[in-house]
Amino acid sequence: MPSSASPLVYLLLGAAGSGRREVLADLIEGGLATGDQPAVLLAEGEASDPNEAKLGAIIRWTLQSGAIAAALPPGATHVFFVTDGRHDPLDQIEAFKPWLEAHGGGLARVLCFVNCELAEKNPPLLAWFDACVHFADVVLLSRREGVANKWLSDFQTHFKGQFFPCLFEFVKQGRVANPALLLEPQARRMTHLFDEEPDWIFTTADGKVLEDEEEAEGDEEVEVTPAPDPWLVRDATGRRVKKIPDIRKFIG
Secondary structure, three states: OOOOOOOEEEEEEEOOOOOHHHHHHHHHHHHOOOOOOEEEEEEOOOOOOHHHHHOOOEEEEEEEOOEEEOOOOOOOOEEEEEOOOOOOHHHHHHHHHHHHHHHOOEEEEEEEEEEHHHHHHOHHHHHHHHHHHHOOOEEEEEOOOOOOHHHHHHHHHHHHOOOOOOEEEEOEOOEOOOHHHHHOOOOOOOOOOOOOOOOEEEEEOOOOEEOOHHHOOOOOOEEEEEOOOOOOOEOOOOOEOOOOOOOHHHHO
């Protein structure tokens, strides 16, 4: 069990209406051990949900000037950080990393919820889910009622064909088959954003990118910086190079 000074933190991605709080109640009930103390940080913009009654005390967090305003609850062993399902997940992920580092929590896993009904009806949203799954250790396929089996198979194949290491799990009536397995703090994500030893970029003073530091000539100065995650790279105007749809246009 982690100490109260360094809780395990779980990041929950997904569009509003994906059933995150319903499944979270199942994860807390069936995945934690006796003596564990869970806490839920919920985005202020998330509407209330009947399943919140099963989650215990909930702390609302906000995004202010690109920074997350919230504190890790004292005494918590497991913290579940639920993003705002109506806003850009990349903005929230970008703010989440420095917040986590500043508060000393350890990232256990990133859980991505896929509203299959929404995704099947709106093919342009594939880019939105591409971005979220890139950061995920576990992908939870929810809201599958009436969704074609072929679509479910094609959706998973889209990622498995690119050798995504994340787990794909089905949600049935708000529950998962093995809550403890999904909460196991083992990284299976494609991104290196949260790695303790990130990839590095070696560049010369004039901006030339080197394969490694040994390529520098003579006394040429080399600058070393962490390699940016491809989904978070911005161009000269400050806009992201890889764009995703505005989820609000699809969920109302």
